[in-house]
Amino acid sequence: xxxxxxxxxxxxxxxxxxxxxxxxxxxxxxxxxxxxxxxxxxxxxxxxxxxxxxxxxxxxxxxxxxxxxxxxxxxxxxxxxxxxxxxxxxxxxxxxxxxxxxxxxxxxxxxxxxxxxxxxxxxxxxxxxxxxxxxxxxxxxxxxxxxxxxxxxxxxxxxxxxxxxxxxxxxxxxxxxxxxxxxxxxxxxxxxxxxxxxxxxxxxxxxxxxxxxxxxxxxxxxxxxxxxxxxxxxxxxxxxxxxxxxxxxxxxxxxxxxxxxxxxxxxxxxxxxxxxxxxxxxxxxxxxxxxxxxxxxxxxxxxxxxxxxxxxxxxxxxxxxxxxxxxxxxxxxxxxxxxxxxxxxxxxxxxxxxxxxxxxxxxxxxxxxxxxxxxxxxxxxxxxxxxxxxxxxxxxxxxxxxxxxxxxxxxxxxxxxxxxxxxxxxxxxxxxxxxxxxxxxxxxxxxxxxxxxxxxxxxxxxxxxxxxxxxxxxxxxxxxxxxxxxxxxxxxxxxxxxxxxxxxxxxxxxxxxxxxxxxxxxxxxxxxxxxxxxxxxxxxxxxxxxxxxxxxxxxxxxxxxxxxxxxxxxxxxxxxxxxxxxxxxxxxxxxxxxxxxxxxxxxxxxxxxxxxxxxxxxxxxxxxxxxxxxxxxxxxxxxxxxxxxxxxxxxxxxxxxxx
Amino acid sequence: xxxxxxxxxxxxxxxxxxxxxxxxxxxxxxxxxxxxxxxxxxxxxxxxxxxxxxxxxxxxxxxxxxxxxxxxxxxxxxxxxxxxxxxxxxxxxxxxxxxxxxxxxxxxxxxxxxxxxxxxxxxxxxxxxxxxxxxxxxxxxxxxxxxxxxxxxxxxxxxxxx
Numbered sequence: 001x002x003x004x005x006x007x008x009x010x011x012x013x014x015x016x017x018x019x020x021x022x023x024x025x026x027x028x029x030x031x032x033x034x035x036x037x038x039x040x041x042x043x044x045x046x047x048x049x050x051x052x053x054x055x056x057x058x059x060x061x062x063x064x065x066x067x068x069x070x071x072x073x074x075x076x077x078x079x080x081x082x083x084x085x086x087x088x089x090x091x092x093x094x095x096x097x098x099x100x101x102x103x104x105x106x107x108x109x110x111x112x113x114x115x116x117x118x119x120x121x122x123x124x125x126x127x128x129x130x131x132x133x134x135x136x137x138x139x140x141x142x143x144x145x146x147x148x149x150x151x152x153x154x155x156x157x158x159x160x161x162x163x164x165x166x167x168x169x170x171x172x173x174x175x176x177x178x179x180x181x182x183x184x185x186x187x188x189x190x191x192x193x194x195x196x197x198x199x200x201x202x203x204x205x206x207x208x209x210x211x212x213x214x215x216x217x218x219x220x221x222x223x224x225x226x227x228x229x230x231x232x233x234x235x236x237x238x239x240x241x242x243x244x245x246x247x248x249x250x251x252x253x254x255x256x257x258x259x260x261x262x263x264x265x266x267x268x269x270x271x272x273x274x275x276x277x278x279x280x281x282x283x284x285x286x287x288x289x290x291x292x293x294x295x296x297x298x299x300x301x302x303x304x305x306x307x308x309x310x311x312x313x314x315x316x317x318x319x320x321x322x323x324x325x326x327x328x329x330x331x332x333x334x335x336x337x338x339x340x341x342x343x344x345x346x347x348x349x350x351x352x353x354x355x356x357x358x359x360x361x362x363x364x365x366x367x368x369x370x371x372x373x374x375x376x377x378x379x380x381x382x383x384x385x386x387x388x389x390x391x392x393x394x395x396x397x398x399x400x401x402x403x404x405x406x407x408x409x410x411x412x413x414x415x416x417x418x419x420x421x422x423x424x425x426x427x428x429x430x431x432x433x434x435x436x437x438x439x440x441x442x443x444x445x446x447x448x449x450x451x452x453x454x455x456x457x458x459x460x461x462x463x464x465x466x467x468x469x470x471x472x473x474x475x476x477x478x479x480x481x482x483x484x485x486x487x488x489x490x491x492x493x494x495x496x497x498x499x500x501x502x503x504x505x506x507x508x509x510x511x512x513x514x515x516x517x518x519x520x521x522x523x524x525x526x527x528x529x530x531x532x533x534x535x536x537x538x539x540x541x542x543x544x545x546x547x548x549x550x551x552x553x554x555x556x557x558x559x560x561x562x563x564x565x566x567x568x569x570x571x572x573x574x575x576x577x578x579x580x581x582x583x584x585x586x587x588x589x590x591x592x593x594x595x596x597x598x599x600x601x602x603x604x605x606x607x608x609x610x611x612x613x614x615x616x617x618x619x620x621x622x623x624x625x626x627x628x629x630x631x632x633x634x635x636x637x638x639x640x641x642x643x644x645x646x647x648x649x650x651x652x653x654x655x656x657x658x659x
Numbered sequence: 660x661x662x663x664x665x666x667x668x669x670x671x672x673x674x675x676x677x678x679x680x681x682x683x684x685x686x687x688x689x690x691x692x693x694x695x696x697x698x699x700x701x702x703x704x705x706x707x708x709x710x711x712x713x714x715x716x717x718x719x720x721x722x723x724x725x726x727x728x729x730x731x732x733x734x735x736x737x738x739x740x741x742x743x744x745x746x747x748x749x750x751x752x753x754x755x756x757x758x759x760x761x762x763x764x765x766x767x768x769x770x771x772x773x774x775x776x777x778x779x780x781x782x783x784x785x786x787x788x789x790x791x792x793x794x795x796x797x798x799x800x801x802x803x804x805x806x807x808x809x810x811x812x813x814x815x816x817x818x819x820x821x
Contacts, residue, residue: 535741558746579801627799
């Protein structure tokens, strides 16, 4: 969650913490109660047994994605996405460096927020996971057969890619709105000219049906508000997208105050099928931009960057029926559509109540012209005609809502630090449970889709305080697993998370696990520097570049000795792992490397660039324990002074020389 | 949190390693005993090791019929051998693993294919494979994920290398 809200609510938060910490003493006895019941057995996954769900958590400022099992809360993997990862070499090796290229140059870090699973017919299909980067606006796609990041697309004309990346019912699009308005197109203007010059955009990224390939289809230029979160319509509302906004006051300084003046901000309702019609009719402007689209080829084991130069922009004033504003109290944060697609639930974060708009009533209001104003050609609908219900929660600071498959909604409350369960249609609160502490997002497996699996809700908390053993000033972030299968919510488990878990999505393991890839087939390896047998292993010099075509198999490198490299050379170790057995990666580490190690999966080729600076003999070795003779898996590279005449020579057992 | 996690993993790995090393020593010790003596306790009547050409090993291949050598199949087997096996095996020379020259005269065809297709269990359960595993310092025979058909082609290639 953004720092702004933390600041804005600091007083309330302090109060909440004091009271929450107070409650935790009481909570201890509650926990004992929990332990007296069968909570432990509900989360116990016996050694060697598998979890029922995968949980994908955003790593927040770590830039990555965490992969956990539910109900155990065990961490399986951290998928590198927007940040370099020395553990796997992601963003350091030559193959993946292009993934982090942007129009601002190489960006080694990102702020990852909302993981979203791909959908078919409104159901999570387990093909891809999308996640946004807020700081340097980008969206990544992760292939869920390899759990690797395979594409990152930059979003031009954007600042703060926060209301992103929301998925339509059949993954036709992922879409994204700008949390920070900026001059669009960028220009050098006084900051106090905000109202005149600053704009937002809503971007629709087309996802190719078979390959998943992303491309920016169009953008909608919108008034300079802060577009906070979004959601896709479904069922009857399929074809629409909804974005929450705050700062309709258009403040640019002291925003915690200036952006909180209006009683109501807006929910933007966008008819993207209409947008497609306008695009087809050519009613767009084509703008010059520059943005990167980086794709990882799973056969070449290599990423390439493409620079795009054009974008189609729709201007609402020129496109009637494209977008409407729904007045909604009070700086709405989360915006969520229920599984039936009928209700659009907006949580005004400075309010106690949750506002529910009806899709049907929105359509009637549009038809009847129930319009109370207009902003830059965008009609503002009469909220009295669109709001179908208000949840009188009794809580403070509602943020996000997820749904189960029995007609109930679960809303997180940051300030009052709790989850409130309420009934769709009657809007009555039926249960509430405290969270420890200060919940942000929450997750029901299948969340955001038409088919939730309503067994658990996971609270994604901002603050842990006294909840775990202290680790100095910096404490872990955390999640809490809550059983929602019964009438009353029941806390089962706390578990720590990597980075800040803004949002998470969970999917039954039976959908994903059978699709998980075990090895990359050596015969499919199309890496230009791959060597598929030891006979081809060699060293080649091209000017001051030395290319080592190296293989690994338990438990040796070929070659394992190399001579004839000189100071001033740039050495590229292209290492192919010849193994074809599951869970037998090899590592490659060379002394003095200024980047990272390589971690090469079976059948894969990866490249480490190494620039020796001093003459000498340097060891290299396998850094991932691979066999009983792993310690023997090492070799030497000799570096001679610049201008020396040591011939290029290499080998494994026997020696070969450059012809 | 992350560092903590790595430490945990490190500790667990260390634990596993110690376990694995222990296990290996045990195997080595067992394998230093001649296989006959192990059999001797249970079956005193039979005090000679079985003819290796009758041992089929452990794995999916129960029985195969060999006809005339098929040169095209042997050629495909040679290519597979070079890409998937030659990092550890040579013909006519002991390398990381045993010299494979004349292997079809020393081992049953089923044993050879099972060794290719099911190395993890072979080195644990088959007495000959266990002995070889010990002799080659516990170097694992990598499972290269070959199909039965591919293993059969490699066998055909071995038949040309008597």
